[in-house]
Amino acid sequence: MTTIAPQLELPPVDHVPRPYDGPPREELIAMRKQFTNPAVYTIYKEPLLIVEGHMQYLYDETGKRYLDLLAGIVTVSVGHCHPRFVKRVTQQVSTLQHATTIYLHPNFPMLAKKLASKMPPGLDVTYFTNSGSEANDLAIQMARLYTGHHDVIALRNAYHGGSPSAMGLTSHSTWKFPVGGDGHVHHAMNPDPYRSPFKGTPEEIASMSAADIRDLIRFSTPGKVAAFLAEPLQGVGGVTYGAPNYLKEAYAIVREFGGLCISDEVQTGFGRTGDHYWGFQNWDVVPDFVTMAKGLGNGVPIGAVTTRMEIAKSLTQRIHFNTFGNNPVSMAAGLAVLDIIDEDGLQENCRVLGARFKGGLRKLQKSHQLIGDVRGMGLMLGVELVRDRATKSPAKQETVDLMEALREMSVLVGKGGLDGNVLRIKPPMCITAADVDYALDVLDVGLGQVTRK
Numbered sequence: 001m002t003t004i005a006p007q008l009e010l011p012p013v014d015h016v017p018r019p020y021d022g023p024p025r026e027e028l029i030a031m032r033k034q035f036t037n038p039a040v041y042t043i044y045k046e047p048l049l050i051v052e053g054h055m056q057y058l059y060d061e062t063g064k065r066y067l068d069l070l071a072g073i074v075t076v077s078v079g080h081c082h083p084r085f086v087k088r089v090t091q092q093v094s095t096l097q098h099a100t101t102i103y104l105h106p107n108f109p110m111l112a113k114k115l116a117s118k119m120p121p122g123l124d125v126t127y128f129t130n131s132g133s134e135a136n137d138l139a140i141q142m143a144r145l146y147t148g149h150h151d152v153i154a155l156r157n158a159y160h161g162g163s164p165s166a167m168g169l170t171s172h173s174t175w176k177f178p179v180g181g182d183g184h185v186h187h188a189m190n191p192d193p194y195r196s197p198f199k200g201t202p203e204e205i206a207s208m209s210a211a212d213i214r215d216l217i218r219f220s221t222p223g224k225v226a227a228f229l230a231e232p233l234q235g236v237g238g239v240t241y242g243a244p245n246y247l248k249e250a251y252a253i254v255r256e257f258g259g260l261c262i263s264d265e266v267q268t269g270f271g272r273t274g275d276h277y278w279g280f281q282n283w284d285v286v287p288d289f290v291t292m293a294k295g296l297g298n299g300v301p302i303g304a305v306t307t308r309m310e311i312a313k314s315l316t317q318r319i320h321f322n323t324f325g326n327n328p329v330s331m332a333a334g335l336a337v338l339d340i341i342d343e344d345g346l347q348e349n350c351r352v353l354g355a356r357f358k359g360g361l362r363k364l365q366k367s368h369q370l371i372g373d374v375r376g377m378g379l380m381l382g383v384e385l386v387r388d389r390a391t392k393s394p395a396k397q398e399t400v401d402l403m404e405a406l407r408e409m410s411v412l413v414g415k416g417g418l419d420g421n422v423l424r425i426k427p428p429m430c431i432t433a434a435d436v437d438y439a440l441d442v443l444d445v446g447l448g449q450v451t452r453k
């Protein structure tokens with residue numbers, strides 16, 4: 001496809017990227033091919049080399065600037081190289097990088113205390129890990145230890161990680177290797193009304209989907225479960241979720257059968273959904289565990305499991321140790337992120353700009369048949385592309401073509417959903433109204449180009 005870049009200009013910025021003096025692109029591609037595991041993939045026909053970041057923008061080796069609407073897969077929360085974040089992490093790196101939790105250090109309990117201040121009462125004890133997969137593994141382990149039950153319910157269309165046990169929780173065949181996994185995980189019907197096989201209002205579909213959990217427990221488990229794990233809005237799945245009654249009904253059923261409820265906030269946490277700090281708060285439920293990662297570190301590796309003390313105690317019956325899990329640098333990153341989200345008003349920015357973005361996407365839906373569904377909250381938005389609005393046939397190739405067209409016009413987005421036909425828009429939480437308007441103009445042009453192709 002040849003695209004003619006129109007006269008659209010990214011909003012101005014006074015940041016000047018440094019000249020790139022690393023190995024050329026072709027050499028990097030060759031090195032990756034020869035020396036790195038071929039499972040590590042790039043997107044775009046011509047892989048993009050990114051060498052610098054500034055807030056909501058990324059720069060390639062030529063100095064070309066891009067509006068980053070994916071944020072390193074929902075990981076850059078406060079902004080690429082946010083100056084106050086850099087200062088606080090640099091201070092920690094130059095003071096003490098690592099010693100482990102066998103000694104005291106202020107950052108570890110300080111971050112745990114700060115997280116407790118952001119949670120509903122009682123959810124105030126945290127264990128830190130390196131990643132979201134580890135956080136989910138650990139939450140499941142604690143749920144099993146505490147309840148004495150083994151079976152776990154997760155949702156279809158979920159992504160909860162790629163470690164051997166988290167892979168069992170994930171429910172897209174694309175991410176599941178045929179090597180065993182956790183046989184005690186059962187995947188319940190997804191409440192997303194757009195693709196549900198159930199018929200009815202979104203609320204009725206939510207109730208029928210929640211009722212499926214009861215059936216699943218009665219048919220496929222010993223009648224007791226350890227846990228129910230769900231994202232409040234499914235990220236990798238393409239920003240899917242049920243009507244507001246879903247999680248409430250689902251949690252009640254799971255608790256009836258002895259299970260604990262885990263909210264995977266790896267993508268939805270820290271104010272991204274706008275109205276609330278945590279995704280679960282949008283659905284008026286209180287989980288027994290909150291797992292998180294990604295945005296908590298703004299790019300520094302970190303994960304965490306927050307739960308109640310009585311549940312956390314289950315982990316004391318043996319030794320559980322994580323070498324890097326509580327290291328002072330990751331903890332400094334977490335402390336800086338939580339402070340900056342408050343200081344810079346980023347949750348409010350997600351609320352206001354998310355509404356502006358979603359409104360603009362809904363307008364585009366009126367003029368572009370390719371857009372089947374627009375959904376999401378705050379700055380966690382999904383645009384499902386379909387070839388035919390009646391059959392909802394996934395527009396897979398068009399999604400790829402659109403991403404290429406957007407890249408040419410300096411906008412980077414992600415894609416998700418089982419068929420890879422949902423644009424994922426989850427920028428750093430610091431984007432501006434001018435960025436949103438630019439992205440909408442570019443999407444309008446790109447959608448036109450893809451449709452005409």
Ligand SMILES: Cc1ncc(COP(=O)(O)O)c(C=O)c1O
Nearest residue numbers: 131132133159160161235266293
């Ligand atoms: C909702 C959710 N949970 C868990 C994970 C796994 O996190 P990690 O890649 O840090 O292991 C991801 C990663 O994309 C995620 O989106």
